[in-house]
Amino acid sequence: MRAEASRAASFELSEEQRAIGDVARESAQREIAPYIAEWDRSHVFPRALYGKLTAAGLMGMLVPEEYGGVAADYVAYALAIEELGKVDAGTAVTVSVHSMICHAIAKLGSDAQKDRWLERLATGDVIAGFGLTEPDAGSDAASIRGSARRDGDAYVLNGRKQWCTNGGFAGVVMAMFRTGGSGAKGISAFLVDSALSGVVVEKTTEKLGIHTSNTVDLAFDDVRVPASARLGAEGEGLTQALATLTAGRIGIAAQAIGILAACLDASVTFAKDRVAFGKPIGSFEAISFKIAQMATDLDAARLLTYRAAALAAAGRPYAVEASKAKLFASTKAREHASEAVQIHGGYGYTTEFPVERYYRDAKITEIYEGTSEIQQIVIARSLLGRL
Numbered sequence: 001m002r003a004e005a006s007r008a009a010s011f012e013l014s015e016e017q018r019a020i021g022d023v024a025r026e027s028a029q030r031e032i033a034p035y036i037a038e039w040d041r042s043h044v045f046p047r048a049l050y051g052k053l054t055a056a057g058l059m060g061m062l063v064p065e066e067y068g069g070v071a072a073d074y075v076a077y078a079l080a081i082e083e084l085g086k087v088d089a090g091t092a093v094t095v096s097v098h099s100m101i102c103h104a105i106a107k108l109g110s111d112a113q114k115d116r117w118l119e120r121l122a123t124g125d126v127i128a129g130f131g132l133t134e135p136d137a138g139s140d141a142a143s144i145r146g147s148a149r150r151d152g153d154a155y156v157l158n159g160r161k162q163w164c165t166n167g168g169f170a171g172v173v174m175a176m177f178r179t180g181g182s183g184a185k186g187i188s189a190f191l192v193d194s195a196l197s198g199v200v201v202e203k204t205t206e207k208l209g210i211h212t213s214n215t216v217d218l219a220f221d222d223v224r225v226p227a228s229a230r231l232g233a234e235g236e237g238l239t240q241a242l243a244t245l246t247a248g249r250i251g252i253a254a255q256a257i258g259i260l261a262a263c264l265d266a267s268v269t270f271a272k273d274r275v276a277f278g279k280p281i282g283s284f285e286a287i288s289f290k291i292a293q294m295a296t297d298l299d300a301a302r303l304l305t306y307r308a309a310a311l312a313a314a315g316r317p318y319a320v321e322a323s324k325a326k327l328f329a330s331t332k333a334r335e336h337a338s339e340a341v342q343i344h345g346g347y348g349y350t351t352e353f354p355v356e357r358y359y360r361d362a363k364i365t366e367i368y369e370g371t372s373e374i375q376q377i378v379i380a381r382s383l384l385g386r387l
Ligand SMILES: Cc1cc2nc3c(=O)[nH]c(=O)nc-3n(C[C@H](O)[C@H](O)[C@H](O)COP(=O)(O)OP(=O)(O)OC[C@H]3O[C@@H](n4cnc5c(N)ncnc54)[C@H](O)[C@@H]3O)c2cc1C
Pocket: 097, 129, 130, 131, 132, 133, 137, 138, 139, 140, 162, 163, 164, 165, 166, 207, 215, 364, 367, 368, 369, 370, 371, 372, 373, 374, 377
C-alpha cells in the first residue's frame, strides 16, 4: 500500500480549504496518476485533462463566483496545487500559470475584460498563458524589447516571447510590450487573443522535466489588438506583471511542495520494503535520517507557503513571504529529490520508479517565476533596502 507520510498532520485548515485539497487529490489520483508515466515518456500535453479538472472546479479556483469560479482563498489554492504537484508537477504548473492569469484579470481587468475571459477560463474552454520573458530579457524584465505601437484605437504588437508556459494551447496570453520609452515605465500589459492574425507558435521547447507542461516561443508579427485589450493604464505593465508573478510564486512553492511530498512517500515506502544486509534499509540511520530531514523540510516549506498564502488571502502584503516560500520550497525539493533517488539506489535511476521524474521536475522550480537569486534579492532588499 502507498505510504502517505507526506500528509499534513496538524495544521489548522478550514473545512473549505480541506475540501478543495481533497478534490484536487482525488482528481489527481483518478485522472493523472494512471497515465503520468506514459505522458511523461511521450511528452504529452494532456489537453482533455483540463476539461476534467474544470468539472472539479480546479481551473476556476481563483475566478470569482459571479463568473462561474470557485473563489478559493489562497491557502486552499496552494493545497490544490500541492496535491496536483504530488502526482504531476507539469499539471501543477499548467494550473498555476492559468490561475495566476485568472487572478490578474479578476484583480486588474476592466468589466469588459472580465466578461470576455473569466467565465471561459473558469470553464476550462480557454487556458491562459503569460508572456514576459524574451530571448534577451529574463530576470531583467525591464529590458524587454517587444513593442506595442499605438495606431488609432488599436495597438500593433511585435516581438517574441520565450518559454511561454501553456502557450501552444492558450486562448489568451497576458503579454507585456513596450508602449514607449525605455526601462520599467515604458511597459504595458495586454490580454492577447491567441487566435489573432500574427500570433504564431514558433517553437515547442524540449525540456529536462515537467514534460506534460507545454513551453513554447510565441512570435507576435504585426498583431493588431484593440486598445481595450490593454490591462490597466499605459506604463503599468511591468508592475502588473511583477504583482502577477508574486502571486504565482505561491503556486510554484506549492508545486515544489508537491514534488517534495511525493519524494517523501516514495522514500518511506522503499525504505521499508528494500532489504540489504538482512534488514530494511530504513533501519540504517544513513537512510532514516535523510527521511527525517525530508519530512521536516516538507513541513517547513508548507508553513512558509501557507503563511504567504494566508497573508494574500487577507489582502495584506506578502511579496517577501512569497519569495521566502518559493526559495525554500524549491531548494528543498531539488535537494530531497536527489536524496530520494539516492535512497532508491540503482532503482532510483531507472524509470521503474517515479523518483527519477521527481528529480528532473524539481530543478525548474528554482528557475521560473523568479530564480532563487532573484528571490534572495527581494528578501535582502526588504532588510537592507537598495544600497
Ligand atoms: C520551462 C520554463 C517555463 C517558463 N515559463 C515562462 C512563462 O510562462 N512566461 C514567462 O514570461 N517566462 C517563462 N519562463 C522564463 C523564466 O521565468 C526565466 O527563465 C527566468 O526568469 C530566468 O530568466 P533567464 O532564463 O533569462 O535567466 P537570466 O536572467 O539570464 O539569469 C541567468 C542566471 O543569472 C542569475 N542572475 C540574473 N540576474 C541576477 C542578479 N541581478 N543577481 C544575481 N544573479 C542574477 C539568475 O538567477 C540565473 O542564475 C520559463 C522558463 C522555463 C525554463
